Every structure is written in structure tokens, then in C-alpha cells.
Amino acid sequence: MVKISETMKIINLSEQNSVMNHFMAEIRDKNYQKNRITFRHNVERIGEMMAFELSKTLDYKPKTIKTPLGTIDIPLIKEENMVIATVLRAGLPFHQGFLNVFDGADSAFVSAFRMYLNREHTEVGIHAEYIATPSVKGKTLLIVDPMLATGGSMAAAIEALLQAGEPKAIHVCCIIAAPEGIEVVKEALPDDATIWCAAIDQGMNEQKYIVPGFGDCGDLCFGEKLQSFRKIADK
DSSP: OOOOSSSSSEEEEGSSTTTTHHHHHHHHOOTTTGGGHHHHHHHHHHHHHHHHHTTTTTTEEEEEEEETTEEEEEEEEEGGGGEEEEEEEEHHHHHHHHHHSSOOEEEEEEEEEEOOOOOOOEEEEEEEEEOOOOOOOEEEEEOOOOSSSSSSHHHHHHHHGGGGGOSSEEEEEEEEEOHHHHHHHHHHOOTTEEEEEEEESEEOTTSSSSSOOOOOOHHHOOOOOOOBBBOOOOO
């Protein structure tokens, strides 16, 4: 059970049935995963659906719209005050899903990747080396990354992005989270932030992958990569 602070919200969308279940089932299914374009498309669609749910919590301001037959006041989000940030490379299709909904938002990108520190692949370090972001001061900041496993890359992204100003609000958005990762990210966030998850799974295996999860999102979206290893000094 994930512990929640008095003010921080953790929203698990799997607690209510919706059509998102179909897309979640497909990205978890190892047979569906063989079709890379279908996998990416489902990640994008889950991003769109999460963005829609998140949109219900934002601030709106009425705007008068002229139609061919009259006028009408419609509450609209101030998208010019929103920044959607993602962690490369796995976050790109998920990020696109949010942009499809919040198409007036600015974007930010953080390069942060896991690096195994031992030959057994049981110790993981996070290396961050690149960030491109507009100012986030006074804005609504959405940090979107499909997998929240150890929480290290997300915490590194939060730290890097907050150097670009103090946001009005922060939303961390992921497809699948491990309870351990949520606890790590909570320490990096202000108490009034919100964590959105399409599902919270049982935990991680020895290699720090979420179980049951669905594997390596970046590899499933774009193909396998060569792993980076830090040299281990002989003892």
C-alpha cells in the first residue's frame, strides 16, 4: 500500500474501469509487443487519456467565442502557462499523447538513463546529462515518463527542471509505477504535487524492472540498445 502525505495526491487510474484497460492489456501482452508501431500507438493513447483526466483538475477561465449565429462563453485552460517535460527516450510517445491534448503547451526534455553499477545488474545508478526547457516559473509543469521504477530518473528530472523556476503546480505522470519509485519521487516533490499512474504494480525484480510491468518501454518503442556499464574496480 502506497503511503500518501496529507496534501500530496496519488491517483491510480486502474482503480476504475475504463477503455484504458484495453490499451494497458495490449502493452503488457508479450505477443502484442512484437508490433512496435501498435505498442507506441497505445502508449500515446494512454497519454491522451491521462491528459484528459488531468485536465479536469486544472484552472479554467471563461472565453467568449463568436459563432456564426451568436456568442457563447466557454471555460478554457490557460495552455500558454503549461510545460510538458519528458525523460528521453522512452517518454517520447507518451509525451506526444499529452501534446495531442494540450497542443498549446511548451515542451521540455531531460536526458536521464539508468546505468548498472555491477555485473549482476542489481545496482542501478542514474546519469543525467542534458536538459532543454523553457522557464517553468509560475507554470503548470507536467513531467511525463512511462515507467516509474526506482524513481531515480524522475527525481533527477525534477531536480533539473526546478532549476528553471518554481512552478505553480507539478504533476508527475506515468503509465506504470512501483511503490518504491513513488516513495523516492515523493521526497523530490513539494507536498502539493500530484502523481498520476495508469497502474501501480507490486514492485521490482533484482534488475530493478517493474513486476509484472511490461518490460523496457524504450526498447519496445524504438528497439534494443547497448547498455552502458560503469567500470568496476577489481578488489
